[in-house]
Amino acid sequence: MKTAKFITKQMIKMFLLLLAVSIVAFALMTASPVDPLQANVGQTALGSMSPEQIQKLEEYWGVGQPPVQRYMAWLKDFIRGDMGVSLLYRQDVTKVIAVKLANSLFLMIIAWVMSGLLGFILGALAGMNRGKLIDKVVRGYCLLISSTPAFWIAMLFLIIFGVWLKILPIGLSVPIGVEASGVTFLDRVYHAILPAFTLSITGISNIAMHTREKMIDICESDYMLFAKARGESTWEIFKNHGFRNVLAPAMTLQFASISEIFGGSVLVEQVFSYPGLGQAAVSAGLGSDMPLLMAITMISALLVFGGNLIANLLYGVIDPRIRRGGAVR
Amino acid sequence: MERKKILEIKNMNISFCQYQKGMRQEELPVIRDLSLSVHEGEMVAVVGSSGSGKSLLAHGVMGILPYNASMGGEILYRGEPLTEKRIRKLRGKEIVMVPQSTSYLDPLMKVGTQICKGKKDLVRQKKLDQIFSRYSLAKEVQEQYPFELSGGMTRRVMISTAMIENPRLVIADEPTPGLHQKAAKSAMEHFRELADMGAGVLIITHDLELALETADRVLVFYAGYTLEDAKTEDFCKEETLRHPYTKALWRAIPKNGFQYIDGVQPYVKDMPSGCPFAPRCSRCSEKCHGEIPYREVNGGYVRCVYDS
Ligand code: SF4
Numbered sequence: 010m011k012t013a014k015f016i017t018k019q020m021i022k023m024f025l026l027l028l029a030v031s032i033v034a035f036a037l038m039t040a041s042p043v044d045p046l047q048a049n050v051g052q053t054a055l056g057s058m059s060p061e062q063i064q065k066l067e068e069y070w071g072v073g074q075p076p077v078q079r080y081m082a083w084l085k086d087f088i089r090g091d092m093g094v095s096l097l098y099r100q101d102v103t104k105v106i107a108v109k110l111a112n113s114l115f116l117m118i119i120a121w122v123m124s125g126l127l128g129f130i131l132g133a134l135a136g137m138n139r140g141k142l143i144d145k146v147v148r149g150y151c152l153l154i155s156s157t158p159a160f161w162i163a164m165l166f167l168i169i170f171g172v173w174l175k176i177l178p179i180g181l182s183v184p185i186g187v188e189a190s191g192v193t194f195l196d197r198v199y200h201a202i203l204p205a206f207t208l209s210i211t212g213i214s215n216i217a218m219h220t221r222e223k224m225i226d227i228c229e230s231d232y233m234l235f236a237k238a239r240g241e242s243t244w245e246i247f248k249n250h251g252f253r254n255v256l257a258p259a260m261t262l263q264f265a266s267i268s269e270i271f272g273g274s275v276l277v278e279q280v281f282s283y284p285g286l287g288q289a290a291v292s293a294g295l296g297s298d299m300p301l302l303m304a305i306t307m308i309s310a311l312l313v314f315g316g317n318l319i320a321n322l323l324y325g326v327i328d329p330r331i332r333r334g335g336a337v338r
Numbered sequence: 339m340e341r342k343k344i345l346e347i348k349n350m351n352i353s354f355c356q357y358q359k360g361m362r363q364e365e366l367p368v369i370r371d372l373s374l375s376v377h378e379g380e381m382v383a384v385v386g387s388s389g390s391g392k393s394l395l396a397h398g399v400m401g402i403l404p405y406n407a408s409m410g411g412e413i414l415y416r417g418e419p420l421t422e423k424r425i426r427k428l429r430g431k432e433i434v435m436v437p438q439s440t441s442y443l444d445p446l447m448k449v450g451t452q453i454c455k456g457k458k459d460l461v462r463q464k465k466l467d468q469i470f471s472r473y474s475l476a477k478e479v480q481e482q483y484p485f486e487l488s489g490g491m492t493r494r495v496m497i498s499t500a501m502i503e504n505p506r507l508v509i510a511d512e513p514t515p516g517l518h519q520k521a522a523k524s525a526m527e528h529f530r531e532l533a534d535m536g537a538g539v540l541i542i543t544h545d546l547e548l549a550l551e552t553a554d555r556v557l558v559f560y561a562g563y564t565l566e567d568a569k570t571e572d573f574c575k576e577e578t579l580r581h582p583y584t585k586a587l588w589r590a591i592p593k594n595g596f597q598y599i600d601g602v603q604p605y606v607k608d609m610p611s612g613c614p615f616a617p618r619c620s621r622c623s624e625k626c627h628g629e630i631p632y633r634e635v636n637g638g639y640v641r642c643v644y645d646s
Pocket of ligand 1: 581582583613614615616617619620621622623626630641642643644
């Protein structure tokens with residue numbers, strides 16, 4: 010009963026959020042100074058065209074139509090499940106997104122799992138050993154990474170591994186000059202290593218820092234002290250109490266970090282010319298490809314919201330105080 | 339019959355190191371001079387007002403003081419110094435602590451598993467069942483989480499963490515706060531049982547009357563010092579008590595007149611030199627401002643220039 014109510018509430022929340030996001034995204038796009046004709050057709054080409062041709066193009070890019078009308082038309086289609094046709098790729102948005110999303114997801118999932126696991130381990134270790142060498146190392150790493158922009162790290166890796174050492178490709182998600190059917194899974198992995206690695210490196214510091222904070226709070230709790238007084242070893246204390254208590258907040262963090270990984274992927278994909286959703290978003294934005302950009306926006310919002318929702322639900326599963334409906338702290 | 343001494347604490351002192359403004363460090367002595375002993379089968383209560391730092395006594399013996407605290411004096415367990423290495427081996431086995439509040443229980447671990455420290459083998463399970471029936475806790479409670487317990491149940495669960503071991507020394511830190519009269523009394527009785535089974539029990543409490551009902555000996559703790567160490571019988575009448583503060587406590591008991599004395603305990607930072615009780619003592623004289631020895635008088639101890 011309670012769960013049903015919770016889910017209904019979340020669904021309504023999600024619906025409202027998506028609506029709000031779509032309106033803001035659309036408003037921003039309309040307000041953007043990019044002239045779709047200039048951007049996509051080019052000044053010279055436009056100059057050599059007849060007014061009829063230009064008018065046709067304007068129609069195609071939606072220039073001149075009142076924004077509200079355009080938005081309503083888009084919304085109507087979107088609700089029916091029709092995301093429209095990408096103006097840049099001249100393909101169904103669904104198709105474009107399917108390909109890009111698959112690329113991006115591959116990247117993001119690797120980065121998400123890596124940063125989650127490593128971040129958790131490092132954070133827990135540092136927190137349990139507060140003030141000791143390992144803590145200092147982890148903290149130093151986190152500070153260094155979080156004060157360095159992700160795209161800069163990406164370029165650094167690109168230079169080191171792609172240009173100097175030449176052991177990893179400098180970009181794209183598949184080898185150049187190979188037919189799509191000839192691309193193996195290993196090729197994909199090979200091309201995803203560098204971007205995924207970059208993305209993880211930056212993700213780790215965030216997760217580790219927060220996990221460490223939580224772990225320190227837990228270590229200062231009375232129950233940890235009591236466990237010590239009961240003669241439990243450091244490992245037992247961690248296994249019995251530390252892990253158990255840090256798990257729920259860590260999970261929340263982990264799912265909430267989806268948004269950060271997503272944001273990071275836009276930059277990293279750009280640097281590595283990795284044809285993912287992030288890159289598509291950038292070109293859609295610069296090229297005024299309204300249907301594509303709107304669809305990407307909606308999907309990212311859904312992903313992020315979904316992550317947070319899962320985090321909330323998991324909390325209830327892990328924490329008995331919520332699961333058994335007791336007093337919520 | 340001469341009973342063996344389980345625990346002996348000689349001149350224990352515990353202080354905190356605090357950073358003042360800037361980099362100046364300040365020592366904050368919370369326990370200044372505390373001596374006591376606990377014998378096999380004996381229940382000793384340390385009575386002091388709340389917030390006087392007596393919990394640190396338990397933490398000091400268990401070796402779980404916070405990192406900015408330092409401890410001096412001597413602790414002997416069964417005749418030998420209780421070094422850090424030794425307490426590490428013994429705590430949770432021979433020497434157990436019963437904590438003061440639910441916050442000492444892991445909120446995410448089921449009660450049964452927690453009492454067994456996560457290792458629930460058959461032997462322990464059987465013992466746990468016995469303990470539970472002895473404390474009239476339903477078996478289902480084992481599957482519950484700490485937040486689902488009532489105050490009285492939490493008490494019994496915490497005592498169970500001691501019972502599951504085979505303790506020779508039990509140190510209970512404020513075992514009765516927030517319990518109504520009946521529950522508090524039965525909690526104390528459970529400790530009495532532990533003592534009757536042969537363990538030494540040290541209770542740290544603010545409730546003198548409750549302590550007098552069950553303990554064998556009562557120590558009065560005041561402003562970091564043990565002022566008096568008296569047998570429970572000594573509390574029958576005022577004359578057998580030694581220290582003016584103890585007498586004042588005695589008079590504050592309802593059936594003895596409900597008389598409170600004025601004033602409060604001096605704060606750690608502005609302690610009087612000499613007797614800590616001097617500012618409130620009616621018999622205070624010149625010699626009370628010097629060093630006051632802790633002396634044996636009539637089978638008990640007192641920290642006062644007068645014998646009684
Ligand atoms: S030493 Fe002096 S001041 Fe202190 S309690 Fe005894 S008589 Fe009172």
